[in-house]
Amino acid sequence: VSDTDIRRQRIARAVALEPVDRVPVVLEGVAWSARVTGMTLAKFLSDPLLATQANIDAFRAIGDADAVNNPTFAAASLNFLWMTKVKKPGEDLPEDEPWQVEESGLMQPEDYDRIVAEGWGPFQAAYLNERVGPGKFEEFIAFVQGTPAVVAKANEADMPFLSVGVLTTPFEYLCGGRSFSQFVFDLFRIPDKVEQAMQAMMPGLCDAGIGLSKAVGAPGIWIGGWRSASKMLSQPLWDRFVFPYLENIVHQVAAAGITPILHLDSDWTRDLARFRALPAKTCILSLDSMTDIRKAKEVLGDHMCIMGDVPPGLLSSGTPDQVYEHSRSLVADIGPTGYILQSGCDIPVDAPMENVEAMVRAAHGG
Amino acid sequence: MREDYMAEEGLTRAIVEMREDDALAIVERLLEKGFPSTAVLERAREAMVLLGERFELGEVFVPELIMGGEIMKAISERVKPLISAETSQGKRGTIVIGTVAGDIHDIGKDIVVLMLDVNGYEVHDLGIDVAAERFVEAIRSHQPQVVGLSGLLTLAFESMKKTIEAIAAAGLRDQVMIMIGGSPVDQQVADYTGADGWGRDAAAAMSLAAGWTKGA
Numbered sequence: 169v170s171d172t173d174i175r176r177q178r179i180a181r182a183v184a185l186e187p188v189d190r191v192p193v194v195l196e197g198v199a200w201s202a203r204v205t206g207m208t209l210a211k212f213l214s215d216p217l218l219a220t221q222a223n224i225d226a227f228r229a230i231g232d233a234d235a236v237n238n239p240t241f242a243a244a245s246l247n248f249l250w251m252t253k254v255k256k257p258g259e260d261l262p263e264d265e266p267w268q269v270e271e272s273g274l275m276q277p278e279d280y281d282r283i284v285a286e287g288w289g290p291f292q293a294a295y296l297n298e299r300v301g302p303g304k305f306e307e308f309i310a311f312v313q314g315t316p317a318v319v320a321k322a323n324e325a326d327m328p329f330l331s332v333g334v335l336t337t338p339f340e341y342l343c344g345g346r347s348f349s350q351f352v353f354d355l356f357r358i359p360d361k362v363e364q365a366m367q368a369m370m371p372g373l374c375d376a377g378i379g380l381s382k383a384v385g386a387p388g389i390w391i392g393g394w395r396s397a398s399k400m401l402s403q404p405l406w407d408r409f410v411f412p413y414l415e416n417i418v419h420q421v422a423a424a425g426i427t428p429i430l431h432l433d434s435d436w437t438r439d440l441a442r443f444r445a446l447p448a449k450t451c452i453l454s455l456d457s458m459t460d461i462r463k464a465k466e467v468l469g470d471h472m473c474i475m476g477d478v479p480p481g482l483l484s485s486g487t488p489d490q491v492y493e494h495s496r497s498l499v500a501d502i503g504p505t506g507y508i509l510q511s512g513c514d515i516p517v518d519a520p521m522e523n524v525e526a527m528v529r530a531a532h533g534g
Numbered sequence: 535m536r537e538d539y540m541a542e543e544g545l546t547r548a549i550v551e552m553r554e555d556d557a558l559a560i561v562e563r564l565l566e567k568g569f570p571s572t573a574v575l576e577r578a579r580e581a582m583v584l585l586g587e588r589f590e591l592g593e594v595f596v597p598e599l600i601m602g603g604e605i606m607k608a609i610s611e612r613v614k615p616l617i618s619a620e621t622s623q624g625k626r627g628t629i630v631i632g633t634v635a636g637d638i639h640d641i642g643k644d645i646v647v648l649m650l651d652v653n654g655y656e657v658h659d660l661g662i663d664v665a666a667e668r669f670v671e672a673i674r675s676h677q678p679q680v681v682g683l684s685g686l687l688t689l690a691f692e693s694m695k696k697t698i699e700a701i702a703a704a705g706l707r708d709q710v711m712i713m714i715g716g717s718p719v720d721q722q723v724a725d726y727t728g729a730d731g732w733g734r735d736a737a738a739a740m741s742l743a744a745g746w747t748k749g750a
Contacts, residue, residue: 255638266689268638348641352597353604356552402595434717458717481718484688485726516688 172326175234179328180387182508183427183473185449191503193531194330194475194510195524196237199266199517201226204524209266209517210258216240216311220318224325229521232528235328237429237510238390240318243267244308247300249336249392251275251292251345266517274299275345277354280365288369295345312380319384330452331388331429333377335421337413338366339396348395355405366413374420381426388427388452391417397434399458411442422447429475433513434458440467448472456480457512465502474502477512478527483519488526495530545574549581550588552598554605561609571616578609582652589649590737596645599736603648625656627747630672630710631682632660634693642716642735643684649736650743666693666700673706679747682739683729685716694727702728711746715739 169177178192195201202212205225212219219240227236243254246269253270255261261268275295283291296305315332322329342365343351354362377389396410414430421428428451430443435458443453448471455461455476464474478495486494495509503509509531515524545564548557557578564574585602588594629650633643640662647659658676660668673681681701683694694714701707714729715738724732731742 265636266687268687270638349600349604349644352600355597356601357554400596402598405595405597479718479720480688481691481720481723484718485691485722518689518692 170326172328176328176387178234179330179508182506183450183452185470185473185506187505190533191499191531192234192508193232193528194235194237194508195223195227195230195233195528196511196514197223197226198238198241198514200515200519200524201236203264203517204229204521208257208264210256210263212241213243213256213258213267216242216314216318217321220321224322224327227327228325230524230528232532234531235330236322237330238332238334239322239327239329240315240332242308242311244304244311245334247296247304248292248308249334249340249344251295251300251341252347253300269344271344271347273345273347273350275342277358277361279345280354280358280361283365284368287371289372292341312376315380316384319386329386330427331381331390332384332386333381333389334392335374335377335389335417336392337396337410337417338369338373339410339413340393341369342366343395355409359408362409366409370413370416374417378421378424378426382424386426388429389421390429390431391421392431392433393436394433397432397436397458398438399435403438406439411439415445418446418451422450427452429454431513432456432459435460437463440464443468444471446472452508454510455512461498462501465507469502469506473506473508475508475510478510479512480514480516480519483511483523483527484516486523488520488522491523492526492530495527496533499530499533545577546581546584549578549602549605550584552601552605554601554608557605558608558612561612565613565616571613575610575613578606579652582606582648586649586652586736586740590740596641599645599648606652626654627680627743628656628658628676628678629680629682629743630658630660630669630676630678631684632664632669632672633662633684634690634697635663635665636693637685637687637690638662639684639686639716642686643682646682646684646715646736646739649740653740655743655747666697669697670700670704670706673701673704673710678710680743681710681712683712683714683727685714686718688718690716691719691723691727694723694729698728711742713739713742 178188181188182192201222202209205222207222212222223236223239243256246254250269252274255268255270257263257265293305381389418428431454433456437460451472453472453474457477457479461477545560561574582602647657650657711730713731715733717734719732733739
């Protein structure tokens, strides 16, 4: 059994809530991987294989991590998930400045009818090209088609990864496309129309992500949630427009034998108990330090693996000792079983190497 | 005391319950009956204050604040032209606020602006991706007691620090109290940037502003 297999098994055992020799630790590096390996962010975004190389180099430099969250990255993924433009380094921003999602409300209220009439897949393809930019759909497809090469490179470098496919809920796709404020107006002014569109989006929503993950042997799929967090929405809105869809997606992914990785930004504490309706010992709940992770352990510790949540601010501006102490307290309180140590969301681009090393060291207890 | 507001044909309640069409219809009826325009606006403002209080208690959420603000805006646009001589009410204080350079997030900042505005502050919103020099210029021209620096990215910490340094270099640091806000901020970030206080939501911003503008 190779060291790489041992790392993979350690993570699989954490997901299944089985005993582990130590808490696994995963890097969600993205822009940080580029910065810490001396690659400009413009170059990092220019080619998914270069992004993979940056992740490999960062993973090797750190040495003792068990996996990376995703072996590569492309701005096209953000276009796809947010249904909007992304300001990119080297194009709209200086060479080494982090990309930013530009939430500008490209989707119009009449698009809800179009989604119902055309179906989500055809609508999204046309929308990306018409509103986000010419060729944006093809850019995303090219990125997806490059996944086998990315996976081969990661495997060759003995860098385990959790996922390659990304998905989100109808709420997030529509909210990103409309912009948060405009989408909020829709939820109050035309709730039935929004609901019809959401329902029309569900058939086939997960198919491409599941197919891709199966084809390349990826263990999990990244399922994101950010604006649909419990902290952002009243209970009636969340119950009607968020959870039924999230639950459906998670069940579809799990039924395909793939680990749903619930990447949940912001605070979901209020609704943690609802996650008990998701398949047991199958999912990863990835928190960004805004959800009460200790409460998550109390409510869901016997039901799903928890991942996170060293605060980005601490990784960015804390000392290695502070990061180590914080990470050790997470290992003690949330581990040892059913827990994966990770940053809360991405490792910030400006996090010093020593701070990430301190987080990884904490998983080893040394 | 809150029950008094219901007397104005449920305007406050309609806004609080997000019934936009009802709220605007009530405004029309009140105006037809000769209800003073300024009083209509005041009822709407009180509804927003009530929403803000409920937000602090966790009873309403960001969408309700945004939608409430939208209804308030519609009422304001309808009523303000009717107000011949705008009564200049005493303001609780002056605040300059913006999302710092390199960061384009505005939802949190906009809610802070809305809540400060309806609570009687004169708010100068500089928008997003605001360069340090623009904060300095705004402090010179508006003479605020409080400056709010917003940011969602950890990269914003560096911009916040540079902005506060620029304010100090311009000799204006002693004139203003500076708060930083956004979900990744904490005391450590406040110490790093040199801010006087920090908060993660509108309630925290309100509390800081109230403390710093007492007697202003």
